[in-house]
Amino acid sequence: MRTRHAATCLVVLAAVVGAVSCAVTDPTQYYTLGLPPAAGGARVATAAAGAAALGPVSIGVGPVIMPAYLDRVQMVTRSSADQVEISTFTRWAEPLEDGIARVLGDEIGASVPTERIATFPWRGVAARAIQYQVVVAVLRFDGRPDGDVVLDARWRILGRDGAEVAFRRSTLTEPTGGPGVTPMVAAMTRALAALGREIAAEIRTKLG
Numbered sequence: 001m002r003t004r005h006a007a008t009c010l011v012v013l014a015a016v017v018g019a020v021s022c023a024v025t026d027p028t029q030y031y032t033l034g035l036p037p038a039a040g041g042a043r044v045a046t047a048a049a050g051a052a053a054l055g056p057v058s059i060g061v062g063p064v065i066m067p068a069y070l071d072r073v074q075m076v077t078r079s080s081a082d083q084v085e086i087s088t089f090t091r092w093a094e095p096l097e098d099g100i101a102r103v104l105g106d107e108i109g110a111s112v113p114t115e116r117i118a119t120f121p122w123r124g125v126a127a128r129a130i131q132y133q134v135v136v137a138v139l140r141f142d143g144r145p146d147g148d149v150v151l152d153a154r155w156r157i158l159g160r161d162g163a164e165v166a167f168r169r170s171t172l173t174e175p176t177g178g179p180g181v182t183p184m185v186a187a188m189t190r191a192l193a194a195l196g197r198e199i200a201a202e203i204r205t206k207l208g
Helices: 002-023 041-054 096-111 124-129 181-207
Strands: 029-031 058-065 074-080 083-092 116-119 132-143 148-158 164-175
Touching (some): 029 181, 096 116, 096 132, 096 181, 148 181
Parallel strands (some): 058 116, 074 132
Antiparallel strands (some): 074 083, 132 148
């Protein structure tokens, strides 16, 4: 009888645990860097017209080199000058370096302008066609949900033969404009767009 009673208790306990597990929802929220507010049909049309005027200009974006504290899926926020917080339930939906390369590529393509943008890694025909490669080393990219976002990065432009044609450091600050994670992520996108415009301006000087 004791064995049967113990077995019954285990079955009931398993059912209770299963019901509790089903009732608990995952609180994790996922975010991606988006397109800058200025992006849209008008900019795409401008880029296409400019690309036709300049001829085919091929640009590769990457690799994007990340500091160790940002090389994670969890979102990192700045709590003080020398302290950061790593969120458990707020995460990136893609590797952060991929999102950075994507936003930079969109902005550089719109500002050069050119439609021939490849993001690292590239292979085959794309690798042989690239005229300028943009390598970005991120030093800092974080902020406060109710304060400012800071993007600090060194970037290089390499020519077709791999020779360095430009080397710069850019430090950009973008206000979030409101509390919460969503405004902070939007500010991060705007900061990247500003960096993309700086890089594009440098590439335009090489094109003459």
